[in-house]
Amino acid sequence: MLNIADTLHAWCREARPFALATIVQVSGSAPLPPGTSLAVNADGEAAGSLSGGCVEGAVYELCTQVLEDHGPPARARFGYSADDAFAVGLTCGGEIDVLVQRVDPTDRPHLTAALDEIAHGRPAAVAQVVDGPEDLLGRTLSLLGDDGAYEGTLRGENEDRAVVARTRAQLRAGRTAVIDVGGDPDTCPERLSILVHVHAAPPRMLIFGAVDFAAALSQAGSFLGYRVTVCDARPVFATAARFPYADEVVVDWPHRYLAATDVDARTAVCVLTHDAKFDIPLLALALSLPVAYIGAMGSRRTHEDRDRRLRETGVTTAQLTRLNSPIGLDLGAHTPEETAISITAEIIARTHQATGLPLSQGIGPIHRPDPTGPVPARAARTAA
Template identity: 80%
Template sequence: MLNIADTLYAWCREGRPFALATVVQVSGSAPLPPGTALAVDADGTVVGSISGGCVEGAVYELCRQMLQDGGGPARARFGYSDDDAFAVGLTCGGEIDVLVQRVEPARLPHLAAALEEAVRGRPAAVAHVVDGPDELLGRTLTLLGDGSTYDGTMGGENEDRAVVARARALLRAGRTARIDVGGGPDTCRERMSVLVHTHAAPPRMLIFGAVDFAAALSQAGSFLGYRVTVCDARPVFATAARFPHADEVVVDWPHRYLAATETDARTAICVLTHDAKFDIPLLRLALGVPVGYVGAMGSRRTHDDRNQRLREAGVTTAQLARLNSPIGLDLGAHTPEETAISITAEIIAHSHRATGLPLSHGTGPIHHSGPTAPLPDEPSISFRMR
């Protein structure tokens, strides 16, 4: 739901009831991940998307029906085969499970608070019961800031404690994910599935080397939602005017800046200097911290020489295995702009544990959204309401 936080927050401030349809599980070639939402208000205004267009009309009608009838939360499954997709007016195969519920803002002030935090760019998480006992379905609990404070309830103290612990970890990682809790004597009495929507600070992209490639890469990184920093020890090159798309430009020795700045498991480090006096101390440090991606620019010869220098500097074989060098995917890139696409394509593939191969060379689902269930044997499109 945080994909449409700005509109939902405005509706909450106005006290305007709305129906919320949330993707809670996907399989096959469903195009949008769990947590994506569509909402409809009493006037019929719609915001968001849950399928990229395939089943929006049907979901819109379910939301309108929910607003008119005032029923409790309900699950709907949209399933179809790739072979029959066009026959029923759909454009892709797979399955999506959707939770549809009526939201009364006056009854959920904690939800409005979380939406406000997301709109203002501050960390927040919403834990949302998407499967389990009927009396708990659709309940929400919110975490703000670093997750140290929360509001709302899953039904009891044990339930809240179990969900908060898991949601807090997801908030720190900036991940939206579905978790299963309960069913044991020390947690919730009844088992339930909870979708944790998170809005964390943007991931960081640290670009070392104030070169033309860095200018293109900073623009591409900004487009992908990274908070981009360009760092170089040479003040004549590291200027804000040369890198208008970077959030900050820092004049410092790269290894010294990296040692003093904050990183996390989502941080991408791109070393573009291919100069040993900068690269070796920087990469020695970068390969020893738990960041998401480390890549270094240079030719094959530069790569071999750099690896030898890093080994001599004490970098282990396991650490060297984390280095993506030469940086980027083989796209035949030549220009800075093409190279930026090559690098960001590798970062995307790395973060999703994808192959980076052409989709035409593979089989199976094209969207990587966690474990997927097999498609049904028979073509169908059905609703499962409860």
């Protein structure tokens, strides 16, 4: 849904009914994750994509039918058929389950409220029933803010409370995912599958060291949807003019800034100073924090010296396994721009628990279940 949030926001504000087709389950190799949507309004205008073209025509027809007939939500499955190469399906060999439903914004003001929050760059989540009793299929409620109130209802207070608790957890984690709720007679007796569409604050990339590599990395990180901070203790180098793609440039000792700022399980820490007086206290602290990625620049000799110094400060072997040093994948990078690609490629691979190997050398599906949720889209930051 959030891949077309801007369009849905405009249609909701204009009170234009539309049909919403959403991927609710993926099996095997499929191009896009659960939560991705395609929508069609009464004028036949379409927004979004579910497969990069393989099944768009068939889904468009389903949307048109549901919209015109005012019918109940419907689920459809699309997969590759080896027996009929001309059948509608995914050429990549995977399968997707799609929920198609009619949405009238006047009946769901909470959806407009959530899209308003998203348009202004604030956290919000929409919980959508994708499997369960027929009368609940497609129902939604919205959560505004990490710990804010919710709007809309599924059936009753118990069901809503159970869904809201899980939705808040997904919002804090910054992950769009399908969750199972219910089966408890005292809270939510009916078992429901809920697709939680999450728009969280963008994850942070903390770059320490106001060097040329940091300028290129800040641009690459911004492109990937991170909120980028560049920090250096030297005011002559740490200037906004040198880092136009950074969201903020901070003049402070790196370890002192890291101790005072907010980080979470999606934060990437990139240490580019390769200067022991900055690196050692900074990395000793970073390796004790629950962040997603920690990398440090330097030669292999620098790494060996850094490893020894960190151990002397009390950093454990288990903690040191979290340190990616020398930073980046082996791409043969030389320029700052190439190095930035090397570093961000490693961050992506670590984030999604992938190998970083060429796809031509791998086996099995190219698209695998994502353990962390979708990579944040740059478009989601335009109003931040």
